[in-house]
Amino acid sequence: MTATRRQALAGAGAVGASIAFSGAFTELFAGTAAARGHGGYGPLVPDPAGLLDLPEGFRYTVLSRQGQPLRSGEGPVPSNFDGMAAFRSGRGHTVLVRNHENRYNGRIGVPVVEGLTYDPMARGGCTALELDGRNNVLSERVAIAGTAVNCAGGPTPWGTWLTCEETEDRAGTNGYTKDHGFIFEVDGADPHRTGAVPLTAMGRFQHEAIAVDPSTGIVYETEDAFEQPFGLFYRFLPDRPLGGTGSLRAGGHLQAMRVPGVPDLSRIQETGARFDRVEWVPVPDSQATTTPIRHQDFGRKGVTHAQKLEGCYWGGRSVYFVSSYARSAEGSAGDHFGQVWRYEPHRRRLTLVVVFGPGTDVQLPGESPDNICLAPSGGLMVAEDGDGAQHVYGVTKRGEVYAMARNRQNTGTPADPTWGEFAGVSFSPDDATMYVNVYNPGTTFAVTGPWH
Template identity: 70%
Template sequence: MSVTRRSLLAAGAVAFSGALGALWAPGPARASARGYGPLLPDPAGLLDLPAGFSYRVLSRAGDPLRSGEGTVPANCDGMAAFGAGGGRLRLVRNHENRATAALRVPAVDGLTYDPGALGGCTVLELDPAGGVRAERVGLAGTAVNCAGGRTPWNTWLSCEETEDRAGDSGYSRDHGYVFEVDPADPHRLGAVPLTALGRFAHEAVAVDPYRGVVYETEDAFVKPFGLFCRFLPARPLGGPGSLRAGGLLEAMRVPGVADLSAVDEPGAEFPVEWVPVPDPAAAVTPVRFQDFGPRGITHAQKLEGCYWGGTGVYFVSSYARGREGAAADHHGQVWFHDPVRGRLRLEVLFGPAADTALPGDSPDNICLAPDGGLMVCEDGGGDQYVFGVTPGGEVYPVARNADDIGTAGAPEWGEFAGVTFSPDARTMYVNAYAPGTTFAVTGPWR
């Protein structure tokens, strides 16, 4: 990230390509908000925020877990907030630990899928004042738990972003699955892979709260790139554990579009077809390599964030690079799929067609802001931001990671991940992936 781009962000809001019209329900016209003002340096050197905002560090990798089960694991990634009654709240937080992770998710009886795998998720319980009253393991023995998504019945779906099999990386079982975690009682569901949702490098999921369909992104950065899939459960909206009953896994085909990076016009809309995945278990061939017939299937590089908003599902392609085999270059796309109309629309395009000097380098985890706007976690080079997008197509800074984890003369800042809001929309929770910190941010949210 250049100095020019840093100064643009620090100064306030700037425009970019795409107006994000689908993110807001129809209603009276309103003036475009321009964010919350410039970011102010944090004297503690952790998190720069606009005036009027403050943060609290809830958890830090390497500190003791309050449950006594071990230490807080590293690589804090996807996250969601769940109301717990009486003003309490639970945060479920993924840990994207590979086989080399220094701080593993502690193995706990009844919650561990594969003792040789170091990832999983932890659960923080907050009291009505926002203080941490409990912190424990929610899932262990899984691998590279990147993002995921919440269900309409208030459980968390944790995604393994790997295709490693038993025998790889010291693992004793196959990986590449989605696991369901109950924030209130993790032992209720245990560590059971939802095999019918497919075995591939899962990134994130979003559940249609009206029909129960589960949408899934596959994060692949080398060709053939990942797929956007949907899972039709045998027991839609059946509650905790219902996804174990199986169902049908399908991949999205956009007729005439083999690679989503070829689309560079925000507002462009296409019909969508869904094709059954020949072998969801990927027993011999990885899902994205499988034969989807003479018409093929639609791929996209680095499919990441995925969430349900309003009447459809939004998902992110973090970037596309022609030198790596993509049809065209971009620095991030946000797509919207309307399941009722069976249409797909490009909502946002981040450079180079927009302007590579503008914010928005490799968007990753995303969520809706309290005012219906968009919050995006950045996972690119240089400075790392959480930024928002207004209905008028303006990008504005919300937070900047000020915790330099680099070396003298070579500064480095960890990506943001897991942005989510409390049910009352008064607090934003977000993770700094490295060194592994969970923040609660309060202020005059609109």
């Protein structure tokens, strides 16, 4: 957390978490913990091993670390652990599919594997871990290689992972031999079934995350653009909705969200703000042949932009997406430390349901939310990607923020510590285990305990 933010919070006289929620958010908190108003699992207990602090009664297992040999013998475990999801497998097993956000100069690239490699000069991709019912690692192997900057993604209703490239680099840039900026489908249980085929119709841009409407097959996509104009929120209408593995290759139509009268979501600061006439505008050139999509001409009314559009997930009958922060000094219309938006397709309604800071207690986590998922209680688990100490934190119905985990791996110095962000927070199919990555040094944890 930056000194500037700490000073601002201290000046506000914050004494407790003051994150605000609208009533529209209640569908996510139907679990018993929320009904009791439970504020978390207690204080974090320092880890004697210096890896991961957890509340009393919880324990972790290290499943994988960067640089160790892959059990498949394909090479070392790649670096930069990012987005991840857990899938049910046979015999009570779980398959984790994990992103590696390596760029062209990534430290430990994903090994090139025949039949699973898109561009041999790109160092990103995914690995897959198969776990038994006790979280013992049975196998670990490459699931896709030769992709670039695999940041986040999301699961499909048919049990595959959509991994997203957060780049727009073309062939000939940074040594790449093919264009990048696509989504790829990955079957963690059988990677050769999906191979390494870009889903080009879903757009070429700086992808972050996706969520699939399980009733229609529409895929919602976030764009984490690094400069103005900032990213867009998209939906992809597949020609073969809910067709199962490989169906997204059949193509479809990409559209961008327009909120009438709101060119920049950071202008909206009050939770509960609602917009009932959201429009979807066809993308002129989804391949960004000459111009990045966010720069293209969408007509006189334009489309709606937002800085740092990152996490995206489906809950109830709605899609939720995250703007990690907005800074007017960088070109946004307003400032905030994180927003969660809810879009209800059946009502064409967009609602701002969570705003993080600046009234949050300086001792609590609560800035720059990134990956986000539903917890067993029906609440939220959020991976923090900000400055200073890094947490996985939970949010309850009453607006209480509680720390669930803290990364203790200091990659800096004692005088100037640095802690890697959390990413890929997800739960096992039976809700008994929380899986989470530390980005650097790349570490995958399995966390068990008395989940509510």
